Amino acid sequence: MATPLLEARALVKAFELGGEVVRAVDGVSMRIERGEFVAIMGASGSGKSTFMNMIGCLDTPTSGQLLIDGIDVATLTGDDLAAIRNRKIGFVFQQFNLLARTSAVDNVAVPLIYAGVGTSERRALATAQLIELGLGDRLQNSPAKLSGGQQQRVAIARALVTGPLMLLADEPTGALDSKTSQDIMGIFQDLNERGITVIVVTHEADIAAYAKRRVLFSDGHIVEDAMVAQRRGEGS
Amino acid sequence: MRALSATLASWGVNIRIALIALRTNLLRSSLTTLGVMIGVMAVILAVAVGAGAKVTVEQSISALGSNMAIVFPVPENDGGRRTNERGRLTERDARALERQVYGVRAISPQLRSTVQIVVTGRNATTSNIGVTPGYSIVTNILTQSGRFISDADVRTAARVMVLGPTVAKKLFGEFDPIGETVRLNQIPFTVIGVLESKGSSFGQDNDDLALVPLSTARARISTSTALGPDDLQALFIGFEDGVSLTAAKREMIAVLKDRNRVQPGEINPFTIRTTEEFMQESSRVTGVFQMVLVAIASISLLVGGIGIMNIMLVSVTERTREIGLRMALGARRSDIRNQFLVEAAVLCMIGGAMGLAAAAGIAALFTAYADFAAPIGFGVSVGSIIFSAVIGLVFGSYPAIRASRLSPIEALRSE
Numbered sequence A: 001m002a003t004p005l006l007e008a009r010a011l012v013k014a015f016e017l018g019g020e021v022v023r024a025v026d027g028v029s030m031r032i033e034r035g036e037f038v039a040i041m042g043a044s045g046s047g048k049s050t051f052m053n054m055i056g057c058l059d060t061p062t063s064g065q066l067l068i069d070g071i072d073v074a075t076l077t078g079d080d081l082a083a084i085r086n087r088k089i090g091f092v093f094q095q096f097n098l099l100a101r102t103s104a105v106d107n108v109a110v111p112l113i114y115a116g117v118g119t120s121e122r123r124a125l126a127t128a129q130l131i132e133l134g135l136g137d138r139l140q141n142s143p144a145k146l147s148g149g150q151q152q153r154v155a156i157a158r159a160l161v162t163g164p165l166m167l168l169a170d171e172p173t174g175a176l177d178s179k180t181s182q183d184i185m186g187i188f189q190d191l192n193e194r195g196i197t198v199i200v201v202t203h204e205a206d207i208a209a210y211a212k213r214r215v216l217f218s219d220g221h222i223v224e225d226a227m228v229a230q231r232r233g234e235g236s
Numbered sequence B: 001m002r003a004l005s006a007t008l009a010s011w012g013v014n015i016r017i018a019l020i021a022l023r024t025n026l027l028r029s030s031l032t033t034l035g036v037m038i039g040v041m042a043v044i045l046a047v048a049v050g051a052g053a054k055v056t057v058e059q060s061i062s063a064l065g066s067n068m069a070i071v072f073p074v075p076e077n078d079g080g081r082r083t084n085e086r087g088r089l090t091e092r093d094a095r096a097l098e099r100q101v102y103g104v105r106a107i108s109p110q111l112r113s114t115v116q117i118v119v120t121g122r123n124a125t126t127s128n129i130g131v132t133p134g135y136s137i138v139t140n141i142l143t144q145s146g147r148f149i150s151d152a153d154v155r156t157a158a159r160v161m162v163l164g165p166t167v168a169k170k171l172f173g174e175f176d177p178i179g180e181t182v183r184l185n186q187i188p189f190t191v192i193g194v195l196e197s198k199g200s201s202f203g204q205d206n207d208d209l210a211l212v213p214l215s216t217a218r219a220r221i222s223t224s225t226a227l228g229p230d231d232l233q234a235l236f237i238g239f240e241d242g243v244s245l246t247a248a249k250r251e252m253i254a255v256l257k258d259r260n261r262v263q264p265g266e267i268n269p270f271t272i273r274t275t276e277e278f279m280q281e282s283s284r285v286t287g288v289f290q291m292v293l294v295a296i297a298s299i300s301l302l303v304g305g306i307g308i309m310n311i312m313l314v315s316v317t318e319r320t321r322e323i324g325l326r327m328a329l330g331a332r333r334s335d336i337r338n339q340f341l342v343e344a345a346v347l348c349m350i351g352g353a354m355g356l357a358a359a360a361g362i363a364a365l366f367t368a369y370a371d372f373a374a375p376i377g378f379g380v381s382v383g384s385i386i387f388s389a390v391i392g393l394v395f396g397s398y399p400a401i402r403a404s405r406l407s408p409i410e411a412l413r414s415e
Helices: A048-055 A078-087 A104-114 A119-132 A148-160 A178-193 B002-024 B026-064 B091-100 B134-138 B151-156 B165-172 B214-221 B245-260 B275-318 B320-328 B333-370 B378-404 B408-413
Strands: A006-017 A020-032 A037-042 A063-068 A089-092 A166-170 A197-201 A213-218 A221-227 B068-072 B104-119 B122-131 B143-146 B160-163 B181-184 B187-195 B209-213 B234-239 B271-274
Touching: A006 A048, A020 A048, A020 A063, A020 A221, A037 A048, A037 A178, A048 A063, A048 A166, A048 A197, A078 A089, A078 A104, A078 B320, A078 B333, A089 A148, A104 A119, A104 A148, A119 A148, A148 A166, A148 A178, A166 A178, A178 A197, B002 B026, B002 B333, B026 B275, B026 B333, B026 B378, B068 B245, B091 B104, B091 B234, B091 B245, B104 B134, B104 B165, B104 B214, B122 B134, B122 B165, B122 B214, B134 B234, B151 B214, B160 B165, B165 B187, B165 B209, B187 B209, B209 B214, B234 B245, B245 B271, B245 B275, B271 B275, B275 B320, B275 B333, B275 B378, B320 B333, B320 B408, B333 B378
Parallel strands: A037 A197, A037 A213, A089 A166, A166 A197, B122 B209, B160 B187
Antiparallel strands: A006 A020, A006 A063, A213 A221, B068 B234, B068 B271, B104 B122, B104 B181, B104 B234, B143 B187, B160 B209, B181 B187
């Protein structure tokens, strides 16, 4: 059996809040194989975002084990984690998180800076990625001159530009209208069909419906984990 | 090679990021830069003014005469031992020194007093010096018109006078005073020459004086009853070029000690100062002056640096979310730290360059309007820019390190 892309073993994240210990993620174990399209669902406070942050190497578990591509992240240094975030994971956020007053191309090129790619190569890769996402005519636009859907496409281009193994999207359609949301989810499906593992955190059932597998969080535990029939998007 | 070019490229990127960030908060950046600019300007000007003062002092001293010793009939103030004994210096001492000390070019024995010189309708209060022709040689001064006091004038105690340009102008305006008669203590003197101008030294007008023959001063002007018939108030001795003033001073002390029969342990009844000593003392004084100036100016640079630190802390706080994002996209802690260090350094270097330009402008104004050279050297220019960058790195390091230590997820969540 091949190494799973991601394996969580009894993962716990505990916070101290007003003298009380809150276990946002309380002993979660799960495996995600290459090529999966997973929707992580749950009400707010269910621990789904905390879980997502841990598998994205943005947050460290209080206890338990997390293996990414077979590597135990607990053994990694800060720079190693930065390299994993840079090369193996692409993040997509609810609020897009693009740099203001910075062109689409330069926004997409940011991860390449940290990958040590030279200036001209950065531009070429970022431009190609934007063209692929249908933004070839918006290369020099700053975020303020782009619609929400276009901004999220720029953000997806940025997530993809280093050629990651998986895409982590936290409420990627939370700030978009339903039509644009369908487009974005369609893009995720296309990417998934091309072999990229996609993990989407959402609280909306109709967004989760685009995924192949649905994992439901409640009070820090997984209460449901099932393969589901995939709804087709109307993306690119 | 690839690693190096990648490093250079990432610095280039950091500089671009810094410029974007600084442009975003243009007013704030400008005000912060202003602090550094004023600090750098103050330090550069302090260095330049100090250097200028040194040059001015050296010029003032060489205006007195280049290789010269001055003997005063004032008991030496030796290490706090004070004495009420009167000093002694006579014309015979002067002649003995001229004969016995190696390398003497000329001597200028002097009697000094403050007098009022009168012509019809005008008068001038000035310092009157009784001199011999040696004065012209020792102090390296010539007349711009007429002639200097001659040996014959001294021998005959002639009632002749050579005026300094300031006095000449006060009494006669633009009119040529040669051959005119002036009165001093009711005694008529004939003006035989006007000295060339020697400017001013230490804020004192070197041209405000009137010279008469030494013998005339002794017989007719000097009112001090304390003076013996042979006494002098000062003796200037000019030495040949290349003569060691230290050695000459030693010889002079030996001659004068012998003549005055100074016993071992007794205080010398005379004081000798050389131009070399003036130079050393004044360079010590101007050195201290320059250090004090630079120290004061450094305080403003320190304040500027604190301003940098303050604004960088604000910038880090404001951009916490951006820091989190960059970390999510793969920035290492060192990348974040470098980004903010570069931003602080760029901010300071802009301030430093502006400060340098402002200092150069003010120095040019000094030179143009105050006739005071405040030279800004190439080393100071380059040094100030580098120093500004260092200020940025020093004061920017705490905010930068703070930024790099943020937790990625907390930074990303912040508003």
